[in-house]
Amino acid sequence: MIAPHGSRRLRVSVLALGVAGLLGGAGLAGIAGAQGKPESILPPGFDDPAPRPSPSPAPAPQTVPAQPPASQPGAAPLPAVPVDPATLPPLPSISRQDLARLPSIEELENMSTDELDQLLGLKPKSDIPPGAQRALTRVGVLAADEGGLPPVALLNQSDTLVRAVLAGTRGPMVSRWGHILLRRTLASRLAAPLGMDPVEFAALRLGVLNAMGEFTLARAVAQDIDSAKWSPALTQEALTAYLGSGDITGACPAVRLQGSARDDGEWQMWQAICNAYAGEAALAASQLDRALGRGVAPRIDVLLARRFAGAAGRGQRAVEIEWKGVEDLNPWRFGLATALGEPVPAPLLDGALAAKGGGYYARSAALLPMLPATQRAAHAGRAAREGILSADAMVDLFSEVYADPAATGDPQTYAATLREAYVATEPAARIAAMQRLWDDGAKLGGGDGYGGRVMTAYAAARIPATEDHADAAGALIAAMLTAGLDANAARWANVTPEGSLGWALLALAAPGGGPVGQGAVETFIGDDDSAGSRKSAFLVAGLAGLGRLDQGDATALAGDLDFDLARQTRWTRAISRAADVGNPVLVSLLAGLGMQGASWSQMTPLHLYHIVSALNRAGLSAEARMIAAEAVARG
Numbered sequence: 001m002i003a004p005h006g007s008r009r010l011r012v013s014v015l016a017l018g019v020a021g022l023l024g025g026a027g028l029a030g031i032a033g034a035q036g037k038p039e040s041i042l043p044p045g046f047d048d049p050a051p052r053p054s055p056s057p058a059p060a061p062q063t064v065p066a067q068p069p070a071s072q073p074g075a076a077p078l079p080a081v082p083v084d085p086a087t088l089p090p091l092p093s094i095s096r097q098d099l100a101r102l103p104s105i106e107e108l109e110n111m112s113t114d115e116l117d118q119l120l121g122l123k124p125k126s127d128i129p130p131g132a133q134r135a136l137t138r139v140g141v142l143a144a145d146e147g148g149l150p151p152v153a154l155l156n157q158s159d160t161l162v163r164a165v166l167a168g169t170r171g172p173m174v175s176r177w178g179h180i181l182l183r184r185t186l187a188s189r190l191a192a193p194l195g196m197d198p199v200e201f202a203a204l205r206l207g208v209l210n211a212m213g214e215f216t217l218a219r220a221v222a223q224d225i226d227s228a229k230w231s232p233a234l235t236q237e238a239l240t241a242y243l244g245s246g247d248i249t250g251a252c253p254a255v256r257l258q259g260s261a262r263d264d265g266e267w268q269m270w271q272a273i274c275n276a277y278a279g280e281a282a283l284a285a286s287q288l289d290r291a292l293g294r295g296v297a298p299r300i301d302v303l304l305a306r307r308f309a310g311a312a313g314r315g316q317r318a319v320e321i322e323w324k325g326v327e328d329l330n331p332w333r334f335g336l337a338t339a340l341g342e343p344v345p346a347p348l349l350d351g352a353l354a355a356k357g358g359g360y361y362a363r364s365a366a367l368l369p370m371l372p373a374t375q376r377a378a379h380a381g382r383a384a385r386e387g388i389l390s391a392d393a394m395v396d397l398f399s400e401v402y403a404d405p406a407a408t409g410d411p412q413t414y415a416a417t418l419r420e421a422y423v424a425t426e427p428a429a430r431i432a433a434m435q436r437l438w439d440d441g442a443k444l445g446g447g448d449g450y451g452g453r454v455m456t457a458y459a460a461a462r463i464p465a466t467e468d469h470a471d472a473a474g475a476l477i478a479a480m481l482t483a484g485l486d487a488n489a490a491r492w493a494n495v496t497p498e499g500s501l502g503w504a505l506l507a508l509a510a511p512g513g514g515p516v517g518q519g520a521v522e523t524f525i526g527d528d529d530s531a532g533s534r535k536s537a538f539l540v541a542g543l544a545g546l547g548r549l550d551q552g553d554a555t556a557l558a559g560d561l562d563f564d565l566a567r568q569t570r571w572t573r574a575i576s577r578a579a580d581v582g583n584p585v586l587v588s589l590l591a592g593l594g595m596q597g598a599s600w601s602q603m604t605p606l607h608l609y610h611i612v613s614a615l616n617r618a619g620l621s622a623e624a625r626m627i628a629a630e631a632v633a634r635g
Helices: 005-021 025-035 096-101 105-109 113-120 159-168 176-187 198-212 215-222 232-244 249-258 265-277 281-294 299-310 331-340 346-354 359-365 373-386 391-403 409-423 427-439 450-455 457-461 467-481 486-490 501-509 518-527 531-546 551-560 570-580 584-594 605-617 621-634
Strands: none
Touching (some): 159 198, 176 373, 176 584, 176 621, 198 215, 232 249, 232 359, 265 281, 265 299, 281 299, 299 331, 331 359, 346 359, 359 373, 373 409, 373 450, 391 457, 409 457, 427 450, 427 457, 450 457, 457 467, 518 551, 531 605, 570 605, 605 621
């Protein structure tokens, strides 16, 4: 309940007196002396001294037994103890700097209830009782029995190495399966390395998840730590995750608990929003008015915050969002406008998507539940090829588009085509529908169109493996492997001729695959029309990493393709040592560091060889096989 204006002013006055009391008796005495005799605040007559009684003869002294105080029956009186002023502790000294740090009356009036309590020392450091606070021994959301990686795998590892690896991973992965593996690793319930603060470890993990576009998962990991224990770095990464996932008020427990820990414009706007949703709408309105007047943030940012905060109050004035004059988009504008249902002007959004770092908006928009399915579908292809959206999620999304009678344009066309790929009577018709999606895959989110193969993974698995469809075998197998359907893909082993694309993918992806001869690989190399024979180089590197190609044959083939499997770097030595000791967590983190990039043209065969080899030796053979096959399919 919001306190009446008079009650709040009384509280601020009392607070002012309390703050003054913190200065100590000596300071107040000096101030009072400088101001002259203080005036009484009592009504007339209440401060007049009582008349002194006329003196009377003193009675003769009598011996009276000591009586205990009435409140403590049977207790003996305490003897008077003389106090030596020299033994008293010195009064605190007050400097001009101490006085300058005290808030003014205006600042006190603009403080929220939580900030007033914090100033007076009445606010607890944590909003969770001590018995209910969560330990930091293991942080994450995926336990080992739920598919997570071993929780203590990093405990005895070098904290310097782990910190450097996580700090250096600040971009998307070239590999869809590499993204999936790294996401699984970062979400696991892990103990921090000895010598590293668990909160710092969590903040670094959140930073990587945010850079990958996994805002919802980053938010979940942040919520596994009590907000009272958040560091400034963790708070910033958590705010990025809340904004990217469209959960603006989800950050309010931490924002209100930390109070005035920061003074930047975004923090002040977030404080005002959280105050509004905590029932202090009038205070929130004054804070945003002051932010607008003082220019702590651009006008459009404050207006969006005012609109969002106004939704929590009663009788708030209308706020009109005016985009005229706004030249660029930022995460705050995109997140709040989307959460409010306020359309972002198409030229502004298109310009942001085309600019450097525009992938942020595509990754966020693909998952925001408040956006219509047709808008999310426009960005789904990119999210799918990067590993953010699964094949199941793609089918669900375009099924929603198909069911929307108002859907038009490319999303509606792709939804109808995807339905045909599943329900057409003849396998040839289903393959033709998939082929159209593969050819138009670039329109589903740019890049190499791999998102189109992701959305058709289960449709491809429904095609019978017969000679009639041998020409499409390679593309069908590539689509199936985007969802890890290696058993379904293996049915085509007798259909794919040696040296073909389908054969190469099965040679890498088939579980329990046997050795591969040099002659078959040379056949594939002879038919390879990829730029710089990149597919062939990836095939040799993948087979060598999985141990399915003789080491001598691998060295000879690599030499023919102009790369050296024996070359060593600091990174190759680190990932090899991690694999030697069987540490899947460290191997995954180092693999993610080596797979950063926007396309497979940035991946070298040497890096792929060490990634596949290390994952295979560390017990992650399924991920190693999928990454190797993906490299050939997308090379």
